[in-house]
Amino acid sequence: MGEESVGEFIAGIYADGWSRIVATMIRFTGGDWDLAEECAQDAFARALRTWPGTGVPRQPLAWLTTAARNRAVDRMRRASTEAAKLREWAAMESLQPPPYTSDGEIPDERLELMFTCCHPALNLDAQVALTLRTLAGLSTAEIARAFLVPERTMGQRIFRAKQKVAHAVIPFRVPPAHLLPDRLPAVLHVLYLLFNEGYSDQRHKTRLSLEAIRLARVLAALMPDEPEAHGMLALMLLHDARSPSRADAAGEITTLAEQDRSRWDRERITEGTAILERALRTRRAGPFQIQAAIAACHATAASTADTDWPQIVGLYEQLARVAPSPIVELNRAVALAMAQGPEAALPLVDALAESGRLDGYHLLHATRADLLRRCGRDAEAADCLRAALALAPTEAERRLLARRLSAG
Incomplete structure (x- = not known):
């Protein structure tokens, strides 16, 4: 394997294994999150230096975890200059489980990491940001973009x-069963932000969207x-199918x-709708179930014209009752325009504006530009498109809006 191929291989391991190594190292270091991340980064840097010459090891994730562990041992021993600290370190090291098993598998402690990040001692924004940084490996800049x-x-x-987390001595574990429901809203928020970050930016799809789906399966x-x-x-499966x-x-x-x-993933759609139907049978519909029901309406329709828009309007009304937000109102207006025409929806969008x-x-x-255009108010629609173009966050979205503007 050439140096370039090794680099690509390591990038793939980073995408899939970063969070597992960090989670393992957080437990190993007794909760030192910064040291855990530093040692994980050092392990990947060592791999980039040595693997092109020595070849990729048979168990690369175990190699990286061992390298991170050895770096942590070195750092903590050098920091433990007092005899009491040395005794404390020796005792802790003797109690630590091995970072991977005899068959080369390292423990998957990401769920423990997620629930630790989502401890109620942290506010919701901090819970989400910390999980995205530590579990998903997003850079601070990427997380800042997600939070605007x-x-x-x-x-x-x-x-x-x-x-x-350090000062409150928050335990690194999945909480007992009776505490799980209290932590669930934050964990769901984390996972869905993780999915959306990858879904909206195809460069991160494997690293984020598919990881969010995997963790959602574990959580379910x-x-x-x-x-x-x-x-x-x-909801994730139904969106990912498209x-x-x-x-x-x-x-x-x-x-x-x-x-x-015809390019939509029908297996994903079938699985997503089946999971949704089982959830709805509990008759405890929450925001994610309602959003999944909306996604199912789209995913199972043969075309835009065949979509059950009145049902989608009703679902958005239900969503507005349990999770009100201006974006829900905007989406309801879009569905209303499809069900009853742009004239019915434009006053709602005007009020939001x-x-x-x-x-x-x-x-x-x-x-608003689309509704105005459909009402024959082309000049006003063009002004709205220019405003949208100035605010669009990605180059792909700017190109789409520019095409609409040039088409008149």
Whole structure:
């Protein structure tokens, strides 16, 4: 394997194994999150230096975990200058389980890491940010972008979250069964943000979206009686099923109406709808189940025209009652326009625009542009498209809006 191929292989291991190594090292170091991340980074750096010459080891993840562990041992021994500290380290080392088993498998402690990050002692933003940094390996800049805050602000938020975990002596474990429901909303929020980060940016799809789906499956298995855990898994699967058609051959965004539905993953759709139906039978519908039901309406329709838009309007009304937000109102207006025409929806979108609650959200202006165009108000629609273009967060979205603007 050439040096370039080895580098690509290590990048793949990083994508899939970073969180497992960090989680293992957090437990091994007794909860030193910064040291765990530093040692994981050092292990990957060593692999980049040595594997091109020595070849990829038979058990690369175990090799990396051992390298990280050895780095931690070295750091902690050098830091333990007092005899009492040395005795403490020796006792701790004797109690630590091996970082991987005889067959080369390292323990999968990501779920423990997730519930630790989502401890109620942390506020929700800190829970989500800390998990995205530690479990998903996102950079501070990537997390700041997801939260729409400056990178420095996010860096401070993550630092404070780590300090609080240390000072509050938050245990690194999955909480007992009676405490799981209290932690669930934050864990669901984390997983869905993780999925969306990958879903919206195809460069991260394998590392984030598929990892979120895997962890959602673990969570659903751990909490079989929690319908929202299953609703979120169903929602992820139904969205992910449409991924193959979200861009054309040139990589340009295709809207839902333009997508080639023959390319949708029918196995994903079948699995997602089955999971959703089982969750809904509990008659405890929450936000994720309702969103999954909306996604199922889209995924099972033969075309945009055949979609049950009145049902989607009703589902958005239900969602607005249990999880009100201006974005839910905007999405309901889009569905209403499809069910009853743009004239029925435009006053709702105008009211949202006047409220100022979505001033920086490009899709508000793009939606209003579409409704105005369908009402024959082309000049106003063009102004809204220009506003959306100025706010669009990605180059692909800017190109889509520019095409609409040039098409008149």
